[in-house]
Amino acid sequence: MREERKRERGRDVLRRRKRKRKRRRKREGARRQGEEGEGRKKKKKKKKKERRSSCGEGRKKKEKAKKGEKV
Known part of the structure; x- marks a missing residue:
């Protein structure tokens, strides 16, 4: 029981550490981008029209129906 809890806590700590590292790296990238114009680039949000697939x-x-054309 105690061993299991210990293991769980260890896993949580690792997960937290990983998340912290990721966040820090993101922040550093953003800072670097501001200074030298490089690093992690912010993803551009797609417009509604671009998000839709062209096929379908x-x-x-x-x-066509919206335009009033014959379907």
Whole structure:
């Protein structure tokens, strides 16, 4: 019982440490980018239109119907 709890706590500590490291690396990258224009680049958020897949018959039909064309 006690051994198991010990192991669990150890795992939690490792997980926390990993998360901390990741966060720190992200922060450093952002700082570096501000200074030298490099490091971790911020991901650009896609617009609604770009997010949609270009294929898909259903979507094409809907768009045509919206325009008033014959489907």
